[in-house]
Amino acid sequence: MSKQSDHGKRNDSSQMKALLSPGDSKSCPKENTEKHDKQRTNTCEASFSSSSSSSSSSRCVQGGGSGQVESEWRRHREDVTVSLQDLKRLPQCNIRLGHLAFSRTHTVLIDVDIYNCERQLRAQDGRDIWQSNFVKMPCSMSSVINKTGFTMQTERKLRWTVIAKQLAKLAKKPSATVEDVEEAIMKYNPKYKGQWSFDALSSFVKCIPKTENYFSPLFPKIAALALNLPGYIKKAIPLLQRGHTASITMSQVQIACLLANAFFCTFPHRNTSGPNAEYHNYPSINFTSLFGNWSERKKEKLRAIMHYFNVVTNDDTKPTGLVTFERRFLKNTDIPNWRGSQELMPKLYVTSHGTIENDGTGMLQVDFASHWIGGGVLSSGLVQEEILFLMNPELIVSRLFTEKLGDNECLIITGSQQFSIYSGFSDSFEWAGPHADHLKRDEWARLQRQILAIDALHFRHRGEQYNMIKVTRELNKAYCGFKGHGHDEPDIATGKWGCGAFNGDPQLKALIQLMAAAKAKRGMALFTFGDRKLEEDLQQIYSLLVQKEVTVGKLYELLEDYCSDVHRQRGSHMELFDFIGNTVGGHRSLL
Template sequence: MHFPGQDKTETHSLGTGQHRKTSESDGDSHPKLLHPLSKSGYKHEHPKGPLEQHGFLSSNNKDLDKTPWGAVDYIDEDTRSKVKGLDHELPREKDSGQFSDVCHQEKRQKDMGAHYSFTKEEVLPTRRPDHGQSFLGVSIDHLKKTDPTHPMPQLRPSPEHVVLVEVSTVRPGSIPTPYKGRLADIWNQDYVKMPHSQHNLYECNSAFTGTKCRWNLITKALGKKMSSVHDIENAIKSYNKKYERTWKFNALHGFFTSLKAAEREYHLTVVIPKMAELALKLPNICPKPIPLLKKGHQRAITMSQQQVACLLCNAFFCTFPRRNATQGSSEYATYPSINFNRLFDNENSNKQEKLRALFCYFDQVVNDMRTGLVTFERRKLSCKPKNWSKSRAKFTKLHVSREGTIEEKGEGMLQVDFASPVVGGGVLGSGLVQEEIRFLINTELIVSRLFTEKLDDDECLLITGAEQYSRYQGYSRDFVCEGAMRDETPRDYWQRRCIEIVAIDAIRFRDPRDQFTRASIERDLNKAYCGFLVGSFLPQQNVSVATGNWGCGAFNGHPKMKGLLQLMAAAEAGRDVAYFTFDDSFTMKELHEMHLFVEDRFTVGQLFTCLKKCCKAKQWSTMSSFYDEFRSEISKM
């Protein structure tokens, strides 16, 4: 369906704050843009630099020479952390762009800790080098990618791998038949409590009628015609009486108000009724009990894209029982939220863009149901702790680029989701950074929140087959849904899109210096290794890893440390690395130089031993000097 005012020029995201336009003459190098749900004529005129992205410049302050930093367009995390609390109007040498000798040395030492020493140079902004190159290291074409024709064993269910479809019906272009074997209405702590269960009861108002099955109430509410957002709200509240006065739908109302009349009419008369119809088919589409992927247990679930769509439609209409309580003592306190009620609350521009992306998904699946499978696999490292000091692994190939995104340029690779321990993070709330964006555009990822318990330090979640349904530009407050897209990624033998996404959560540091401890290094190294390790449980190709500044930003990790740890974990797992710095030429150069220094000279074990030694002695004086001092120390080995 085409709406008036559709712009035939696509704007493709190239990472945080970086965009380029491609016209239709670009050919088939990018999937076709379907009818957009984006605001008409919305375009970013310029990419935001790191200063503006992180709140150091207002959007109105484009003249960097008028800021205390002078003509500086890049300041890394460690420099920013060190100048925090200083007098930002420090005198500068004339025409030099450098600070004068007035550096408040004693104040910095007091603020940042006695065991670190600071020099005048370390508080200076780090200029972004202009290399001209968009990448360093090997060409991305030289990295191993998924081969869709790679032989795979027959898909078979097992106690550790629950398959929700009849495997004999899995074939190209055909929606797999839901499992038809012996069924049971299971209502316990090991399985998802389903909306259509006979155990899902509600208390009637009358003392004489007792309790009734909630699914009957849901069926009645969603079976009615919904011609307005108020009708949607009233339907959801009718079977969630406990929250009738507390749940607000401001964001949902705001989203529909923001749509053009034709779009609003289309969604209310076509998409929403089909979503309700699909949601009510739950007993037939998902008859087999869905196990919870509980911590401490390695297990996988494979389901059809139709089953995912049915479950997500139920999440939209907030039908899942026992998933609304937020107290720490509640039954699902260690699981993510799944019902969409928090997304509908508290209107803001971010939530409107989230809903645009989600409706790109719902619009497509209710009108053109996908025919493949998706696998969700919880992985856990072996019980025996890994002795990193004894690793003899050599470093693998590295492609590091300041351009491109993980999902775009990392096609055919193992793509890293910079996860929260609770998978999906704030995707159904207010969060809108790397993980939330990935869950929005590859919408089928959201269903993992239904059954995946909070990840432990030695666990990860691997999702294979989740399609991308929309395009975007921007990041966080600047995120904009650019409209729907059709994912043409090839499918493997199990009819899963050849898209592997691994959710690994880094430590969130309150004090950035805490990452330079042995415990922190070992924990994040193990976490990355768990995500990168080629699985023996389910078949997996040893393709390259597509990653970036994992655990940085809001988690306060330092790109130099996190980059090195990921290179070490990938080397141990035997995978090459494509590393995307999101328009950060400085980190691109630094990581490449470190890789050149270690790749043929040292093993992973030697690097770990040096890291351990430096941490114990608090060897480096600053985060910005970490690579230089680390190189000096390891050269002595």
């Protein structure tokens, strides 16, 4: 047997051998080519045995000494992907919510009895709880500021007394400057004087044309909204902590009030992020980092944020619904046995055109999240997650109570409103104007929009991801989010999750999401964001997997084989789709 044939056999791992028909591999005779005067080898490999057939057929493929193979699996294959209209959206789902109710794991910040009877949104009565597993509110009686008077003695004042005085002073003005905003904020954050900068906010107001510049009269309106906090939020807000499944439902007006307080930087104990800080495991919420260090990115971010406040402070346009934030924790007992999974491939729509937020409206829309929810939305970050949070600013409030996501956790937000549209990405991002959201609402007055935040692993080196521990982590992460509460759930709208700056392999990430969707019994729309090659390649490999009736478990074993091959090659290796195509389609590389 030739060396090349031996090498080809060594590429077959023990898992793959179980999937190949026995006794079909054999060496092929050598032949000389006049043009190259080199040896070439014909190698026959058994075709992949489908789950529905006990028979298998073998095919031969020529492989050159360089290890290249002709990818015949790509040719003349019928496309079995579905159209976008074949996938299910929330309006088509028969989800019966019943009466709005609170429970041990579901906190509701409005009065459920009044809502269920009269459909009125009123704050639920409750009490302030100044404990480590609740949001520490600026209006709490336990929140104090130590001030040094003329006698040099330290005086303790209720923090809200100082805050309310400054906000009331601003709210009475017909218009206010950035200097007025800065002065108010520093009165109750004196320890940061000289550390916090407001140059971005100041430059923003100066550079926006007068025809668009409504900010001076808007600042007092935001202050007035923030002042309503004690009346709008009467019940303690629990933290959505690691290792626990729990949810919070609140009104859009309550969210606006909380974000107005974030704008004026009123939340205590949330201004430091060091390892010893009380909230070191939570993202920032006060807007200080957005106000400093001017950049074009900050300008466009502030345009989106200020437009949001302009809408919610207007009695004619302020929103009137509810939003639910659900942290989901996947218990060890709920983690699938991927190798033993018998599910076939789900419905798939793939395109290089369109976007998740537009074409995936009504589906479970994937946020390519950071484990710090919202990522760099309040600083310099400006990729998919940050843009999503700027178009739907109500998502930002999740940073107030959502602890850093663990490996088996996700966050699902139902009912958020889109306020803006945009163009570009990263440095080319621009706020493109207002958006009128005409989505219907469900029984709980939530807009029929579901956003799923799942954080992919960040690989410093691309080769790190070809490791089954990490592949399985990503499978569990995606499944945690895709797993529904019942059988009538919307399908999934996603894209190149964990690619780009996170160095994920788009082919591997596409298959991981496809496997998780299959396990969750949901269809999937994948938007490649202009990547035509990925669109075509995924259509081809998906069609092969469907036609050969490859299960999730068999695909998992193929990924095991591929990872083993990558590590044996120590560098150059064929693409994942070619590896799977050549194996499932009856060919193996002679690398």
